[in-house]
Amino acid sequence: MIKSYFRLLDDFEFPQTSKDIRKIYDDITQGEIDSQELPDGEIFRKETTYIFMKKSGSGKVVHQGITPESEIISLTERLLNFINNDSDIPNLIKVAVSHYYFGYIHPFYDGNGRTSRFISSMYLSKDLGNISTLSLSRGCNKYKTKYLEAFEISNSIRSRGEMNSFIETFLEIIIEALKQMNTELKEKSLLLNMALKKLDDEPKLQGLTKNHKDIMFVLAQNHFFDSSSGLTVSDLAEMFEKSAVTIRKIVKELLDFSLVEQEGERPAYFCIRHKYFEE
CATH class of the missing domain: 1.10.10.10 (Winged helix-like DNA-binding domain superfamily/Winged helix DNA-binding domain)
Incomplete structure (x- = not known):
């Protein structure tokens, strides 16, 4: 996964097809997914998968991933068309919506979150630059409860898929992670300058x-x-x-x-x- 994220610092190509999504998944999860949880369809999974409530720990099912695989492929292609081609919506909003939608489709048995965060990081580079996009995965880990709650809120029957709450939370997590990254980079810059002066003298x-x-x-x-x-x-x-x-x-x-x-x-x-x- 770390090697895959290093690619974000160099030139890379945005995914255009479902097969591109699968390749990204294979790259960042290689050796980290149990054999029984690996995709068993042509590209994605072919059986049903469920998402359970993480906040309460009750084990309650809050979402069922899309089935069959043909529908997963169709909706994934629609997602890619949206994020790659719809120029009427600001890119940051498109990334937030697509991030939720990927989780809603849930194309894999395991590894959906890390794959979605990596893909979102790719598209965030358009606005934030390559280094800043590394903050997304870190922010989602640091604010894990808030991050998972945002999915559960949008998945709830009461919300009926309303996206404003998820978009706001997603962007807030990015902002907080960027603030922390900025502070740490300033501290590290001071340490490097101090080291250089010490060695010069x-x-x-x-x-x-x-x-x-x-x-x-x-x-x-x-x-x-x-x-x-x-x-x-x-x-x-x-x-x-x-x-x-x-x-x-x-x-x-x-x-x-x-x-x-x-x-x-x-x-x-x-x-x-x-x-x-x-x-």
């Missing part, structure tokens, strides 16, 4: 090469933004497109200057000295 680096400083900066990013214990020589060699011998020599010199630390062996992981940025 580091006297031990003055007599060394640019490669030494560049590796220190990469290790600084690993220190601030990655929960791992460091990077291996192989990792650094791949990043800098240099031989392992060259990287190992540079890392040894940084170790000798007590700028980095080693953790473990075979493989050995290297990281910035833990208290370096606190001094």
